[in-house]
Amino acid sequence: MRMFGGNLSIAQHWLNEPAIAFNGMRPLDLVAEGNIELLRDCLIRLEYGVYM
Numbered sequence: 034m035r036m037f038g039g040n041l042s043i044a045q046h047w048l049n050e051p052a053i054a055f056n057g058m059r060p061l062d063l064v065a066e067g068n069i070e071l072l073r074d075c076l077i078r079l080e081y082g083v084y085m
Contacts, residue, residue, distance in 0.1 A: 036076055 037043040048060045054075050055063060063072045078084065 036080060 034041065034044050037047065051057045051059050052075075055071065060072055060075075063069070
């Protein structure tokens with residue numbers, strides 16, 4: 034929620050949209066697979082403005 038300015042609607046949208054960073058998977062798909070590390074790393078990069 035912090036990454037999205039506390040906006041639940043925006044956070045939910047991000048969690049449900051396929052992302053290039055996740056090879057077209059949704060962030061929720063990563064959670065379902067137990068791949069929390071990749072998701073956490075992406076959020077940290079976004080927080081610090083590191084887009085690779």
